Amino acid sequence: MEKKTPLYDVYGKYGGKIISFGGYLLPVQFKGIMEEHMAVRTAVGLFDVSHMGEITCRGKDALAFLNRVLTNDYTSLKTGSARYSPMCNDKGGIVDDLIVYKVADEDYFIVVNAATKDKDYAWMQAHVHGDCRLADVSDQYIQLALQGPKAEDVLRRLLPDEAIPKKPYTAKFHVDLQGTDTVVSRTGYTGEDGFELYFAVPDAEKVWNLLLETGRPYGIQPCGLGARDTLRMEAAMPLYGQEMSDDITPLEAGLDRFVKLTKPDFIGKAALVAAGEPQRVRVGLKVTGRGIVREHMDVWAAGKLVGHTTSGTYCPYVKRPIAMALVDRDHAAAGTPLEVDVRGRRVAVETEPLPFYTRKK
Amino acid sequence: MAYATDRKYTKTHEWVKTEGGTAAVGITDYAQEQLGALVFVNLPMEGDSVTAGEPLGDVESVKAVSDIISPVTGTVAAINETLLDHPERVNSDPDEAWFIKVSDVTDTDELLDAAAYEAFVEEEKAKEQ
Numbered sequence: 307m308e309k310k311t312p313l314y315d316v317y318g319k320y321g322g323k324i325i326s327f328g329g330y331l332l333p334v335q336f337k338g339i340m341e342e343h344m345a346v347r348t349a350v351g352l353f354d355v356s357h358m359g360e361i362t363c364r365g366k367d368a369l370a371f372l373n374r375v376l377t378n379d380y381t382s383l384k385t386g387s388a389r390y391s392p393m394c395n396d397k398g399g400i401v402d403d404l405i406v407y408k409v410a411d412e413d414y415f416i417v418v419n420a421a422t423k424d425k426d427y428a429w430m431q432a433h434v435h436g437d438c439r440l441a442d443v444s445d446q447y448i449q450l451a452l453q454g455p456k457a458e459d460v461l462r463r464l465l466p467d468e469a470i471p472k473k474p475y476t477a478k479f480h481v482d483l484q485g486t487d488t489v490v491s492r493t494g495y496t497g498e499d500g501f502e503l504y505f506a507v508p509d510a511e512k513v514w515n516l517l518l519e520t521g522r523p524y525g526i527q528p529c530g531l532g533a534r535d536t537l538r539m540e541a542a543m544p545l546y547g548q549e550m551s552d553d554i555t556p557l558e559a560g561l562d563r564f565v566k567l568t569k570p571d572f573i574g575k576a577a578l579v580a581a582g583e584p585q586r587v588r589v590g591l592k593v594t595g596r597g598i599v600r601e602h603m604d605v606w607a608a609g610k611l612v613g614h615t616t617s618g619t620y621c622p623y624v625k626r627p628i629a630m631a632l633v634d635r636d637h638a639a640a641g642t643p644l645e646v647d648v649r650g651r652r653v654a655v656e657t658e659p660l661p662f663y664t665r666k667k
Numbered sequence: 668m669a670y671a672t673d674r675k676y677t678k679t680h681e682w683v684k685t686e687g688g689t690a691a692v693g694i695t696d697y698a699q700e701q702l703g704a705l706v707f708v709n710l711p712m713e714g715d716s717v718t719a720g721e722p723l724g725d726v727e728s729v730k731a732v733s734d735i736i737s738p739v740t741g742t743v744a745a746i747n748e749t750l751l752d753h754p755e756r757v758n759s760d761p762d763e764a765w766f767i768k769v770s771d772v773t774d775t776d777e778l779l780d781a782a783a784y785e786a787f788v789e790e791e792k793a794k795e796q
Binding site: 334335338339340343532536596597598600619620621622627649651 | 703704706707709725727728729730732751
């Protein structure tokens, strides 16, 4: 039985086309992936991402737990800030990638992927020591993402200045959003400025409508998973199950800066250190031939299989087909000509530095 | 939406229009609407043979790739090269945006006239609800 988010019944009103993703029935698009993608790059888009999982982590030993179970270092994380991290298994493969918010001392809020939530929770529970209490609160929270250069303008019509987090990866807790107790976080998965809002389920439709209504003069567009995927791809943000998996290490995935090998220890460290310099790396692919390269296609160099693609499509803002791939390091240098097997047809590509799109500040 | 009566249709949402000894093949307005904005069209080469009921090529939107099923068996006499650079023409004018023209047609798939196709599309839409 697939789950529905509390906003499921609202999708139809906006022309949402529904697909199954991560065990949930979710809208892949409303008006169209192209229009939604461009709205986020040039104005503002609203996504229901309530399928994401939320886990609270509290207690005297919560910080030690995070530093042990995650590859990033949380020691310096300040209250009101968030930090991204991969979570590794003993072999250095990625269990999931997630964001941890520090709500207060000994009080953290963790956001994980939908499809991996139960696996993550079991993995975390198995590594809890001392005074550290985890709770899966996913079913209590709505998560909306308000993304795009006009996202702040929309929020400013609803919230006072002090309720708006100013820096990326900071958050305000217990913000009164027209009567709804909300976490306002300056984060996102689009490569654009924007916010993610967390609040209790009963207010789902009220807040969704409020944001769409307030955003109307700014050209707000309800957005689905299709645009979420093309947006994150242009920005070269990795997706679990594609750029990351239990068999791909964060160093292979190009997430080095979130892996603190200087920490005394963390799960997966020994394996990552033993493996040394990764033999395959994540690269961008420019499609120089004709075709659309998608995920899980073989990558060839002069008759030799050298890797596989992890994501790829035609991206609406850069207006060209792009892809990411995991390839042997010998073939990773920017400008290396390669070929991708697109359903039996060889399409010429060339490695290209990531990301494909960077927001102008 | 009224479907043009100068051609026949398939249940896989292609159209075929016979004119001057060749059969032009395209996809219907309903098909392009279901696929969304097209970003790539992959066509066979002139001289290739196509078989009724088998893919003749494919079209890609941002999200997915979909086969185009040939309504006829024959030889590819011409391809619409404009679509290779402008796949969006399929969205803007599906009735004019032919993919290939087929000569020496020896067989056809089950074809519907405009009224029967329209009724079929209505059924499909009802299933979606």
